[in-house]
Amino acid sequence: MQAPPLRPGGDPQLIAPEPPESLPELRSPRRIRWTRRRIALKRFWRQYRRSKMGMIGLAILIFFIGMAIFAVVADPSGADPSKTSGPVLSPPSREYPLGTDNFGLSVLTLVIQGSKISLLVGLTASVISMSIGATVGIVAGYRGGAIDTFLMRITDFGLVIPWLVLAIVLASIIGQSLGAIILVIGVTSWPATARLVRAQVLSIRERPYIERARALGASNRHMIWHHVLPNSMPVIFANTILTIAIAILSEAALTFLGLGDPTNPSWGSMLDAATEAGATTLGAWWWIGAPGVCITLVVLAFTMCGFAMDEIINPKLRDR
Amino acid sequence: MNDVLRLDDVHITYHTSTGGVPAVRGVDMTVRKGEVVGLAGESGCGKSTIAGAILRLLPSKTKIEGTITLDGENVLEMKPGRLRAVRWTGASIIFQGAMHALNPVKRVGDQIAEAIVVHQQSAEKEARVRVGSLLEQVGLPSRRMRDYPHELSGGQKQRVMIAMALACSPSLVIADEPTTALDVMVQAQVLRLMKELQRELGLSMIFITHDLSVLVETSDRLAIMYAGKIVEEGPADKVFHSPQHPYTEALAAAFPEIGDDRFRGKPLGLGGDPPDPADVPSGCSFHPRCPKAFEDCPTIEPDLYPAGEGRRAACLLVPAAKERAGAHP
Numbered sequence: 001m002q003a004p005p006l007r008p009g010g011d012p013q014l015i016a017p018e019p020p021e022s023l024p025e026l027r028s029p030r031r032i033r034w035t036r037r038r039i040a041l042k043r044f045w046r047q048y049r050r051s052k053m054g055m056i057g058l059a060i061l062i063f064f065i066g067m068a069i070f071a072v073v074a075d076p077s078g079a080d081p082s083k084t085s086g087p088v089l090s091p092p093s094r095e096y097p098l099g100t101d102n103f104g105l106s107v108l109t110l111v112i113q114g115s116k117i118s119l120l121v122g123l124t125a126s127v128i129s130m131s132i133g134a135t136v137g138i139v140a141g142y143r144g145g146a147i148d149t150f151l152m153r154i155t156d157f158g159l160v161i162p163w164l165v166l167a168i169v170l171a172s173i174i175g176q177s178l179g180a181i182i183l184v185i186g187v188t189s190w191p192a193t194a195r196l197v198r199a200q201v202l203s204i205r206e207r208p209y210i211e212r213a214r215a216l217g218a219s220n221r222h223m224i225w226h227h228v229l230p231n232s233m234p235v236i237f238a239n240t241i242l243t244i245a246i247a248i249l250s251e252a253a254l255t256f257l258g259l260g261d262p263t264n265p266s267w268g269s270m271l272d273a274a275t276e277a278g279a280t281t282l283g284a285w286w287w288i289g290a291p292g293v294c295i296t297l298v299v300l301a302f303t304m305c306g307f308a309m310d311e312i313i314n315p316k317l318r319d320r
Numbered sequence: 321m322n323d324v325l326r327l328d329d330v331h332i333t334y335h336t337s338t339g340g341v342p343a344v345r346g347v348d349m350t351v352r353k354g355e356v357v358g359l360a361g362e363s364g365c366g367k368s369t370i371a372g373a374i375l376r377l378l379p380s381k382t383k384i385e386g387t388i389t390l391d392g393e394n395v396l397e398m399k400p401g402r403l404r405a406v407r408w409t410g411a412s413i414i415f416q417g418a419m420h421a422l423n424p425v426k427r428v429g430d431q432i433a434e435a436i437v438v439h440q441q442s443a444e445k446e447a448r449v450r451v452g453s454l455l456e457q458v459g460l461p462s463r464r465m466r467d468y469p470h471e472l473s474g475g476q477k478q479r480v481m482i483a484m485a486l487a488c489s490p491s492l493v494i495a496d497e498p499t500t501a502l503d504v505m506v507q508a509q510v511l512r513l514m515k516e517l518q519r520e521l522g523l524s525m526i527f528i529t530h531d532l533s534v535l536v537e538t539s540d541r542l543a544i545m546y547a548g549k550i551v552e553e554g555p556a557d558k559v560f561h562s563p564q565h566p567y568t569e570a571l572a573a574a575f576p577e578i579g580d581d582r583f584r585g586k587p588l589g590l591g592g593d594p595p596d597p598a599d600v601p602s603g604c605s606f607h608p609r610c611p612k613a614f615e616d617c618p619t620i621e622p623d624l625y626p627a628g629e630g631r632r633a634a635c636l637l638v639p640a641a642k643e644r645a646g647a648h649p
Binding site for chain 2: 207208214215216218219222227230233
């Protein structure tokens with residue numbers, strides 16, 4: 001007897017199950033992960049583009065990062081006072097678009113050179129600050145009890161001591177180098193972050209999915225990495241962006257006070273030199289104005305990017 | 321060994337700043353293989369406390385006495401490492417309020433796979449395949465594993481929670497009010513799904529709810545709790561349709577039958593509130609609210625007396641109680 005021909009849509013048992021969308025068995029897990037990341041990145045960019053504020057911030061940032069890269073690659077010498085022949089304290093002209101300082105150095109060259117140091121300090125110091133702050137905050141909030149009390153008293157100590165005084169003391173102990181400045185800013189600016197992260201962790205710790213994870217048999221490490229950290233990320237991230245701004249300003253403040261590295265020109269050291277030379281009384285507005293505007297713009301740009309990203313990074317605020 | 325879970329004389333006391341609060345006061349219970357036991361009672365009677373105690377999820381200062389035997393092993397004597405290994409593989413929980421039991425920043429598929437990965441039952445790749453089939457099993461298309469919790473409806477989230485509970489093929493599934501916060505239609509769908517899965521997979525389950533009508537449909541046996549004790553237990557339909565304890569009677573009567581004239585215009589309820597666990601009334605703890613209370617009730621604390629085939633009830637009005645009272649005047 002002949003078997004009846006199979007009609008499409010006939011016996012559902014005989015139709016091969018549809019392959020899953022991503023065909024996981026055909027590709028290695030690593031490639032799947034990369035594809036997933038690329039898709040996520042694309043989606044992130046699509047949403048980021050919609051934020052006008054974020055795009056303006058990004059444009060400013062790209063401009064200054066380009067400037068810093070130019071400073072590293074091209075190294076426009078001219079920051080050396082012994083090799084200059086320009087007029088002293090000349091206002092902006094065709095030859096010197098941002099004028100010159102009291103040694104006859106081009107302010108434009110100094111600003112370009114300074115961008116390297118200011119951005120470097122801003123980024124690295126805030127990474128140090130965030131790592132300490134986030135770690136202290138998460139451990140204190142998650143463990144609670146005596147550990148929490150202990151860590152929070154240290155944090156309070158850091159919050160209560162005037163930041164600048166502590167930084168000055170530390171800078172005079174560690175010495176005047178670029179690394180020292182970064183370290184000083186990093187270790188003095190974490191307490192506020194630690195407090196914020198701890199507050200967030202305290203609220204996450206009580207949420208039912210943490211209890212669920214515990215019921216699953218998850219270890220503390222697993223719960224911190226997979227549940228507490230991802231949920232604190234928006235707070236940590238927004239804080240990092242703001243800390244970058246603060247770090248750039250702090251670098252300027254410390255160098256302005258003469259605690260910076262005199263061999264590396266930065267926007268802060270320019271301000272310091274200008275004030276010392278009496279630029280305000282001499283009416284050399286370009287000398288103070290140029291680095292001042294740069295600092296303001298970079299800080300503003302980081303803040304704008306931070307706000308824009310914060311809106312996207314929280315899955316609940318994403319479009320559905 | 322046919323008992324998946326055995327509770328023997330379990331007492332659970334919460335630690336508070338004003339002293340211990342006994343939430344569970346001597347509970348015996350067994351769940352056989354493939355059996356669904358319904359646990360019912362008002363808020364604060366100790367239902368969820370029992371669920372938490374089985375996996376030792378209660379606050380660390382809580383005192384648990386007695387023995388809780390899961391798959392022949394006393395949960396209360398397990399070392400932390402063993403306990404973590406038993407969690408979810410020995411018993412899993414379908415949590416109440418699925419809205420909050422899912423991590424909002426992780427895809428639901430990853431959260432279901434979490435249990436499998438934590439227990440290293442399989443590599444990430446196989447785990448994903450398993451997640452897909454689990455989702456199909458609870459009636460969701462497998463592509464939903466890529467969604468975030470906020471992209472799912474309440475009923476879908478509860479289905480994800482059920483899939484998660486089944487992920488490690490546990491011997492016991494504890495459903496802790498799985499249908500609260502769902503509307504009635506979705507509630508019915510979720511209940512039907514759970515019933516089907518239970519039958520298909522031969523699951524042993526504890527079903528916790530305050531909704532007796534739900535339990536009658538889903539459970540083989542019922543245990544009614546009041547003020548930290550079981551006051552009546554027995555086959556589900558018998559307990560519901562011919563209650564022996566006045567409390568069960570009041571709970572069962574609280575569901576009006578639509579179209580029945582006896583319920584028209586006069587909802588039957590039980591007055592008063594459940595007692596404060598820190599200050600339980602003397603004798604039978606139910607006597608202040610009991611419509612059938614008599615002079616012995618405030619002084620004699622009833623045990624669970626046999627009350628018909630496979631049934632027990634803790635009431636002095638049960639014939640067996642009267643006999644015993646007669647024997648010891």
